Every structure is written in structure tokens, then in C-alpha cells.
Amino acid sequence: MHEFSLATSLVDLVLKHCPQDEELESITVEAGPMRGIDPQAMQWAWQAATDNTAITGSKVELIQQPWKLHCPDCHTDFVANDMFTNCSCGCQKTNPIDSDTLRLVRLTLKEPATLCT
Amino acid sequence: MDIPIIENVLKLNDEVASINRKTLKDAGVYTVDLIGSPGSGKTSLLEATFKAIGDKVRIGVLVGDLTTARDATRIAKWCPDVVQINTGKGCHLDANQVRQGLDRLKLDELDILIIENVGNLICPVGFDLGQDAKVGLFSIAEGDDKAAKHPYIVQEAQILLLNKMDLLPHVTFDLELFKEDVARINPKVSLQQVSATQGLIAPWCDWLLSHIAQDCTV
Ligand SMILES: Nc1nc2c(ncn2[C@@H]2O[C@H](COP(=O)(O)OP(=O)(O)OP(=O)(O)O)[C@@H](O)[C@H]2O)c(=O)[nH]1
Ligand SMILES: [Mg+2]
Ligand SMILES: [Zn+2]
Ligand SMILES: [Zn+2]
Numbered sequence A: 001m002h003e004f005s006l007a008t009s010l011v012d013l014v015l016k017h018c019p020q021d022e023e024l025e026s027i028t029v030e031a032g033p034m035r036g037i038d039p040q041a042m043q044w045a046w047q048a049a050t051d052n053t054a055i056t057g058s059k060v061e062l063i064q065q066p067w068k069l070h071c072p073d074c075h076t077d078f079v080a081n082d083m084f085t086n087c088s089c090g091c092q093k094t095n096p097i098d099s100d101t102l103r104l105v106r107l108t109l110k111e112p113a114t115l116c117t
Numbered sequence B: 001m002d003i004p005i006i007e008n009v010l011k012l013n014d015e016v017a018s019i020n021r022k023t024l025k026d027a028g029v030y031t032v033d034l035i036g037s038p039g040s041g042k043t044s045l046l047e048a049t050f051k052a053i054g055d056k057v058r059i060g061v062l063v064g065d066l067t068t069a070r071d072a073t074r075i076a077k078w079c080p081d082v083v084q085i086n087t088g089k090g091c092h093l094d095a096n097q098v099r100q101g102l103d104r105l106k107l108d109e110l111d112i113l114i115i116e117n118v119g120n121l122i123c124p125v126g127f128d129l130g131q132d133a134k135v136g137l138f139s140i141a142e143g144d145d146k147a148a149k150h151p152y153i154v155q156e157a158q159i160l161l162l163n164k165m166d167l168l169p170h171v172t173f174d175l176e177l178f179k180e181d182v183a184r185i186n187p188k189v190s191l192q193q194v195s196a197t198q199g200l201i202a203p204w205c206d207w208l209l210s211h212i213a214q215d216c217t218v
Helices: A002-017 A039-050 B011-026 B042-053 B070-076 B095-103 B151-156 B165-170 B175-185 B202-217
Strands: A024-031 A059-064 A067-070 A077-080 A102-109 B002-008 B030-036 B059-065 B082-086 B112-116 B133-139 B159-163 B190-193
Touching: A002 A024, A002 A039, A002 A102, A002 B002, A002 B011, A039 A059, B002 B011, B011 B095, B030 B042, B030 B202, B042 B059, B042 B070, B042 B112, B042 B159, B042 B202, B059 B070, B059 B095, B070 B082, B082 B095, B112 B202, B133 B151, B151 B175, B159 B202, B175 B190, B190 B202
Parallel strands: A024 A059, B030 B112, B030 B133, B059 B082, B059 B112, B133 B159, B159 B190
Antiparallel strands: A024 A102, A067 A077, A102 B002
16 A cells, blocks of 8 residues: 555656656666565556556566664764664664655666567 | 656655645644554544643644544544545545645644544655654554664654553563664654553643744744
8 A cells, every 4th residue: 555655656757757659668766765665565556556547567666775874973874784783883873864765766768669671 | 768867756745745834834833743553542642632731722633534534523522623534545644635634724723733644654654744743653552663663753753652651561562672762763752651541641742832832932
């Protein structure tokens, strides 16, 4: 459901940017881990949300970003796969920053079929 | 062929949210977006809030609910200014639904607007409605791991309430662990313990009142 609401918002944006006479192959979306997006659920949601639109049949490429963590002790930022990752300085109080990205970064159009006669 | 674009997916929502924010600010209404999982006690907190401070400040309510009008009916006992928004299949309120809800309220006659979002700890967090603050509501009955599993609301909220404290003796809930998780995800957020059905909500009422006091001085 959660992915579906994002897919609906995405359809509006993509339709705005997609050239009318071209066929859309895929869109690329970058998502931070705070958003908790499941790639498979996103794909299904996209299929459902694009049904009966000019961009039906296209796919979503989801780029899942890692956590970005901040260390309050040594003031460094680093990336990790787990939100509760300790800093290499030993600090156990790292906190997540900038981990809620959600943006459309690219549209990929189908190459027009070359006709041989 | 690739067409590079960098655009926030929720841009359209955010644009409407800024319009809401301006409308609310112009009317002098302090607005909170109340977010919590199903049954965490959002409507009970509203009822208790009316009981506690309903005669001191004018509070309006927007309630998002999937299908029923039950929450609105409960709140209508306390408050004439309640507007129900049925989200149908949507698992969160969006700025446009709130926009329509605002049209049905007499904003000039309100000090505070509380938006009870759809019971869900994930989607509502990402949708700006035009509120001044997001409030996250957890409850003892849901288990002590919920902050760690739903970091987004913990990070985005200005105040977190842990409700149903009266149940603490009856359930396994590691309060220290919960507090540690919250502090690690968001060291700045204020975490307050309440019990809505017992009327023990003083820290929440104080927090709310402190914001309208500030607004009156500008
Ligand atoms: N023991 C106890 N029960 C509570 C407390 N607050 C709420 N409840 C109970 O929890 C249940 C759910 O409360 P609601 O206020 O309806 O919860 P909600 O978050 O509005 O639920 P939805 O709108 O359906 O998501 C009710 O049976 C309440 O009586 C509390 O502080 N202590
Ligand atoms: Mg409710
Ligand atoms: Zn959702
Ligand atoms: Zn460090």
C-alpha cells in the first residue's frame, strides 16, 4: 500500500517529464533506507499505477541507498548497512542523517526499432 | 536514451503543503500532525486533550480514517470543529486532502489544529501536510522495539509520546531500551510518557500550550 502511494505520486511526475511520442522503458528512483521501500512491492505498485496510462509496461529501477550515519564524538559521517552501526572511533551513539531521499533520477526511453527494407 | 532528472518524488504534495502552511500561519493556528500505529491511542489522546485543556484553547480536529466515521463521532462529543477525511484505500493523509479539510473549518476561530493521521507509522511520515510539528505516538502495548523498527517517525517528530503507561506492569516492555533507541535515532527529540485513558497527559498539554503562548507574542 505504502509503495502504491509513492507509485501514484511518481506517475504524475513521470508523465510530466516523458516526451509524448516516445515509449518509456524504465524509470530510476533513488530511495533512502528511512523510506522502507520494498523493490518487489514497488514493481507491482508501479504496474498497477501505470495501468491504462501512456507509460504502461515500463519498469522501476530502485537504487536503495545505504544508511548515512553521523558520529557525535569524532564528527565524521559514514555509510553502513545497519542503522545501529558503531563508529570506528568506538562511539556507540551514532545517529542517522540524510537517509530519507526519495527522488526520481532518470527516465530511460526505448530505442526506436530500426526498420530494414 | 536516458533523460536525467532530479526531482523529489513528493514535490507535488510538498507544493500543496506549503500553501496549507501559509493558510494556517496567516490564521494563527498551530498545527500538529499526530502519527501513530493503529490503536496506539490517537483518538483517546484527543479526547483526553479536550477534557484537560478544551476550555482554555480552541482546538479543531481533522481525522483521517480509511473507511469509517467512528473517530470523528467520538471527537464530535468534545468539539464542534471536527472534519472527517476518508482516505479510502490511502494509508496516509496527503496535503491535498488536508487542503480540502481546511476549507471546511473556521480557522480564524482556532488556536490549535490537530490532524489525526491514518493509523500507520511509515507512509504518513513522508507526506508533508503543512503542519508546524509532527508528533509520534507509540504505546506500551506495541512492544519496546517499535522505535527501532520505525526510525523515520522518531527522526521527524518534534515530540514523541509513549502511551498506555498504565499497562507497564502487565506487559514485557524494556523502557530503558526504548529510550536508548529513541535517543540514538534522534538525540534532540523529547520523549514523554502518558496514559490517555487515565487522563495522565500533562507533558503533552504543556508542550501544546507552550507553542500557542509563543505564537501570541509574535
Ligand atoms: N490501558 C490503556 N488503554 C488505552 C490508552 N489509550 C488508549 N487506550 C485504548 O486503546 C484502544 C485504541 O485507542 P484509540 O484511541 O481508538 O486508538 P487510535 O490510535 O485512535 O486507533 P486508530 O484510529 O484506529 O488507528 C482503545 O481500546 C483505547 O481505550 C491508555 O492510556 N491506556
Ligand atoms: Mg483513531
Ligand atoms: Zn502506506
Ligand atoms: Zn566517531
